[in-house]
Every structure is written in C-alpha cells, then in structure tokens.
Ligand SMILES: Nc1ncnc2c1ncn2[C@@H]1O[C@H](COP(=O)(O)OP(=O)(O)OP(=O)(O)O)[C@@H](O)[C@H]1O
C-alpha cells in the first residue's frame with residue numbers, strides 16, 4: 165500500500181519557482197492497477213519520479229507498506245520503473261538487461277538465470293535473449309524494459325507512458341498483456357498515461373490530474389459517469405454542460421431546476437455547493453431524443469451518422485448546443501430531420517452536478 | 521526566384537588562393553622535413569639521395585634512446601593521472617546539481633588552456649626549486665606532476681562531452697534496479713564513457729609527448745625528453761637525424777589523432 169500525503173514539489177526558487185505538484189494526497193492499494201491520467205505537463209511524471217526517488221518532494225510524506233521511503237535512496241526503494249524512453253542498457257544483451265536488477269541484489273547466479281528465463285518467456289522474448297538491445301524493435305524493447313523492471317519482483321511497478329511509442333495494434337496487444345501481467349504477478353501497478361481510453365480500459369482506479377493537483381480519484385465507471393469537475397468531464401469523453409439551479413442536496417441526491425423550469429433529480433458532488441447556480445454534466449449517450457416539451461427543448465441542427473451510432477446536435481433554447489448519441493438499429497430509417505423541434509430527456513440521477 | 525543565397529565563403533574572390541596558401545604554409549615545411557629525413561648527406565637543405573641512415577643513427581644514439589624512454593614514461597604516467605582526474609572532474613561537473621561557483625570550477629579546470637604556458641613554466645620552476653631545496657629530490661616526478669596538471673583539460677574535454685551526451689535515464693534506471701552509486705558507475709556509466717576516456721587519454725598522451733616549454737623549465741640537469749633533446753641539438757650541429765626523430769614523433773601523433781577521431785566517430789555510430 166502506497167500512502168502519499170500532502171506531497172508538494174516546487175522546482176527552482178524565487179521568480180523561476182514552479183510548483184509541479186500541489187498537495188497531492190492519495191492511497192494506492194495492494195495489487196491495484198492505479199492510473200495517473202492528465203494532460204501534458206500536469207505533473208504525472210513528477211509524481212511517479214517522487215515515488216521512484218529521482219525527485220525530492222518539497223513537503224509531504226510518502227510511505228510504502230508503512231515504511232517512510234522519502235529518506236531512502238532510489239536503490240533502497242522496493243519499486244521498479246519502466247521508463248518512458250525504456251532506458252535499456254545499450255552495451256548489454258536482452259538477458260543481461262533483464263538480469264541486472266537481480267545481480268545488483270546479489271542473488272545467486274543460478275537463481276538469476278532461472279528468473280531471467282522465466283521473464284523471457286513471460287514477455288515472449290526467449291528467441292532474442294542474446295541480442296543487443298539496439299538490435300530489437302521498439303515493441304520488443306518495451307517488453308524487455310517491462311521484464312527488466314518485473315524481474316526483481318518489486319512491490320510496486322511504476323510505468324511512465326510505456327505504450328505511447330507503440331503503434332495502435334501493438335498498443336492494444338500490450339494493454340491486454342500488461343493487464344494480464346499485473347493479474348498474474350499481483351504487483352501494484354502505478355501507470356501514467358494521457359490517453360483517456362487506455363486509462364478507462366486498464367485501470368482499477370484512475371486519478372485525474374491537472375495543474376499539479378489530483379482532481380478526482382475513482383473507478384473508470386465513476387470517473388466517466390460521475391465526473392466531479394468540469395475539467396474531468398471534459399477531459400474524459402464528450403459531455404454536455406447545462407446550467408441549472410440547485411434546490412437542495414440530500415446525500416447523493418440533488419434536486420435541480422433546469423432553465424425550462426422542469427425539476428429533476430441529479431447526482432450531487434462532494435464538496436460542492438448546496439444551492440444556487442451550478443453546472444451539470446450529461447453524457448451524450450445518457451440522454452434521449454423525445455418530442456418537444458421535455459426537460460430541455462431545442463431545434464435539431466445536425467444529424468451525423470457514425471455507423472455504430474448517430475449524433476444529434478440540438479440547438480437548445482439557451483443558445484448552446486446539446487449532443488445526443490443514439491446507438492443505431494439495423495435498417496432503421498431516420499425519423500428525424502434537420503430543423504425539427506425536439507426535446508431532450510434523461511433519467512433522474514443521470515445528470516452530474518459539478519463542483520465548480 | 522534568384523534570391524540572394526546565404527553567404528558562401530567559397531564564392532568570394534581570392535578564396536582559392538588564400539586557402540591554398542594556408543595549406544602550403546601548413547604542410548610544405550612538414551613535407552620537406554619528412555623528405556629530408558631520408559637524405560643521404562649531412563645537410564638538412566641539400567638533397568643528396570635517399571637513405572635510411574639517419575633513422576639508424578637516431579635509433580642507435582644512446583641519448584635519443586634515453587630521451588625516448590623518459591618521454592614515454594612521462595607521457596604514459598601523465599595521461600593516466602590526467603585522465604583519472606579528468607573523469608572525476610567531468611563526473612563532478614555533469615552529474616551533480618548545479619552548485620554555487622560551478623562555473624568558476626569549470627573555468628579553473630580549463631585554466632591551463634588559458635594561462636600562457638611560459639607563465640605556468642616559470643611558476644613551476646620556482647615552486648619546484650623550493651621543493652628541491654627542501655627535499656633534495658631531483659627525479660622525474662616533477663615532470664610527471666607538471667605534465668599531469670597541464671594535460672587534465674585536454675583529457676577533460678572529450679570525457680565531459682561524452683558524459684553530457686549520455687542518457688541520464690540509464691544511470692537512473694540502474695539506480696532504480698538497486699545499483700549502488702559505485703555499481704552504477706562501474707556497470708553503466710563507465711562502459712558508456714569508455715570511448716571518451718580513451719580519447720582523452722590519447723590526447724593527453726600526445727600533448728605530453730609534445731611539450732617543450734614546461735619540460736625545459738622543470739627538468740633537472742641531465743634529464744631530457746625527446747623534444748628538449750631536439751631543442752638542445754638544434755643549438756649545435758643540425759643533421760637530418762633531427763628530421764628523422766621529428767618524423768617518428770609526427771607519425772605517432774598522427775596515428776593517435778586518427779585513432780582519437782575514429783573513437784569519437786564510433787560513439788555516434
Ligand atoms: N527539473 C525540472 N525543473 C523545472 N520544472 C520542471 C522540472 N521537471 C518538470 N518540470 C515542470 O513540471 C511540470 C510537470 O512536469 P511533468 O514531467 O511531471 O509532466 P507530465 O504530466 O509528466 O507531462 P507529459 O505528459 O508531457 O509527460 C511541467 O510544467 C514541467 O515543465
């Protein structure tokens with residue numbers, strides 16, 4: 165279990181000071197696939213390197229299974245890293261790379277050999293064991309980097325955008341492989357990505373970061389269905405934002421009144437306002453197209469056919485656009501046409517009140 | 521379309537002439553020196569036919585033998601000491617976070633390149649004279665120490681360049697895989713640094729082999745390296761033997777510089 169509390173990192177000092185991590189607090193469970201997701205420059209790498217020991221946090225605490233590790237040097241920490249650039253040793257073979265960590269731990273030669281064999285099989289690199297690492301492809305290098313970090317069986321594996329250099333097909337394969345490895349080894353994975361789809365498909369939990377802060381932590385479904393902030397809703401998937409009046413909050417249930425005057429139950433957000441003007445988020449596929457007189461009314465502006473689904477762009481009375489996504493049925497004729505007056509409806513509890 | 525091109529020095533009038541004169545001035549004297557080392561006569565200016573005799577006489581000259589051995593001992597020791605110091609200096613200036621006065625340290629490592637050699641020579645002469653008076657020691661260590669010192673910046677430059685070009689992630693990856701600082705250096709940094717170390721050592725070797733000024737001031741009576749022996753000879757009779765020795769020195773230097781070049785190329789692959 166990794167417990168990070170109040171972690172702050174300021175680079176430089178005086179005028180050039182830049183705070184890359186702001187009061188980051190998070191607990192990562194044993195054997196969890198935990199993902200740090202956020203745009204470029206939000207501090208993902210800085211957080212990962214703080215855990216690995218290459219960045220010295222300005223304040224805060226960091227423990228692994230109760231041990232304070234901030235005072236320890238990188239070689240003393242029970243974590244291994246898969247570097248974004250792989251950082252394979254160019255003067256060593258694939259096997260020597262994979263065995264390096266074990267050798268540094270002074271494991272007996274025979275043990276090193278058998279673990280290296282095991283790792284080579286795990287990442288399907290047995291045939292290339294004696295190649296120099298400069299003579300293998302990018303995808304193979306990535307697998308060697310993974311095997312090298314896994315070989316000493318660390319408590320925690322840190323992965324910094326390990327798949328970003330791979331082409332689409334290989335990336336999909338490696339995503340499945342990584343997930344399998346994590347399941348088989350029982351190691352805690354802390355995975356960095358800026359690809360929301362990758363985060364949603366692979367993670368047990370996701371921390372969405374922006375500007376050095378963690379905005380929200382939750383399972384993929386929770387992050388997607390119930391984003392707490394506008395940034396999270398916007399960064400992950402497509403969203404419609406609608407302003408509304410918050411009447412009351414009771415636990416998870418929030419009573420809101422839409423500009424049309426219709427009231428509906430929405431999902432409340434922790435730490436948000438309890439009344440007054442708020443913004444709510446509604447996913448395009450969570451809303452349905454109905455006759456006028458619904459929760460929100462508007463004029464059909466555009467119909468875009470995507471094969472699997474169709475997007476309806478509706479100009480609402482409030483002079484903004486609301487998108488509804490509807491899954492297509494085989495051979496269903498399009499019943500709507502551009503310019504129609506239509507209504508937008510969604511079920512109670514679907515709309516998410518945002519914090520800001 | 522015919523927009524004026526970027527300035528191209530090769531298109532300036534007289535360029536060919538200037539370039540040619542420079543090459544002639546640079547290389548003609550050296551070519552003549554090499555040619556006359558094979559002169560059958562005793563003159564260094566009048567050609568009397570081809571012969572190896574001056575190489576043979578230089579080879580058999582005991583003074584030359586002694587000077588050669590001294591030169592090689594000094595150059596070998598100095599390049600080893602200077603390279604070791606340069607590796608440490610390069611690590612300290614590229615692998616630690618910037619500290620107050622790191623610019624000054626950098627300048628001080630390179631100072632022998634900037635201080636006039638004659639000043640260093642005089643300073644060393646006086647300094648070592650004091651030590652000689654105090655200890656009575658007059659051996660070759662003064663020369664080795666002096667050569668080591670002025671060779672450091674030459675060894676330092678290629679090593680530092682190589683270190684700066686190295687991926688820091690490799691060393692971090694090694695530390696991440698439980699490598700202690702010394703193990704990281706030995707298993708990851710040094711193997712990568714090796715071409716730079718060799719290049720630095722060779723440069724230091726050539727520079728030491730070639731030095732006259734500091735050696736002339738620092739050496740004790742009766743000690744001679746090849747260059748100071750040659751200088752001494754010039755004050756007496758000049759025979760093509762000097763040419764022969766020079767040619768051999770030239771060959772060694774060229775061989776080392778070529779090797780240096782190949783090493784510095786190999787790192788780029
Ligand atoms: N050594 C440093 N000195 C000063 N600023 C730094 C340093 N390292 C990182 N930063 C800054 O801290 C911020 C966060 O950097 P970080 O590398 O953690 O971003 P990231 O989320 O990993 O981005 P990316 O997705 O592009 O890799 C950036 O704005 C970066 O410029």
Ligand SMILES: [Mg+2]
Nearest residue numbers: 208209210324
């Ligand atoms: Mg990064």
